Amino acid sequence: MESSVESQSARKTWLVIIGLLMLILAKGMFTFWLVGDLGQPTWDYRPVPDVPGESPYAIYAPMPHPQHVRGDKGE
Numbered sequence: 001m002e003s004s005v006e007s008q009s010a011r012k013t014w015l016v017i018i019g020l021l022m023l024i025l026a027k028g029m030f031t032f033w034l035v036g037d038l039g040q041p042t043w044d045y046r047p048v049p050d051v052p053g054e055s056p057y058a059i060y061a062p063m064p065h066p067q068h069v070r071g072d073k074g075e
Helices: 002-035
Strands: none
Touching: none
């Protein structure tokens, strides 16, 4: 009598484990197909210098002596 109970218990345990595994795999596949891999983005910002006058997108022309400290041609 006890062996049939243990057998059914083991079978139910494996069914629960397999069911949870299938749930995890199904969720992963759903996420993979829903989100997908779109590859590299199409935009290209390129590195832009931090000083605004040196940027190729700058509004103003660069200063002839851009030093902001006192000294040789920086006054």
